[in-house]
Amino acid sequence: MPKVYIVNRAWEADEKVYIVNRAWDAKEKVYIVNRAWEADKKVYIVNRAWEADKKVYIVQNAWEAS
Secondary structure, three states, X not given: OOOXXXXXXXOOOEOOEXXXXXXXXXXXXXXXXXXXXXXXXXXXXXXXXXXXXXXXEEEOOEEEOO
16 A cells, blocks of 8 residues: 655655645545545645646645646
8 A cells, every 4th residue: 555644845756645634545546635535646635626647746735746
C-alpha cells in the first residue's frame, strides 16, 4: 500500500502523495479530507478541486502540479 504523509508545507510527490490535514492510505487511490474525493491515479484536493498528474504539491488551500 502506498504511504501517505501528513504535511504542513508543500512537498514534492513522485508516485508518493503528500497530503495536508488528514489522509488515508489507499490502493492507488487517494482520499483527501475536509471533504473526501476519490481519485484513480489523479488527486483531487479539497476546499477547491484540482487535478494533478504524478507530481503533487499541496499547501493548505493551494497546490502546484507539473
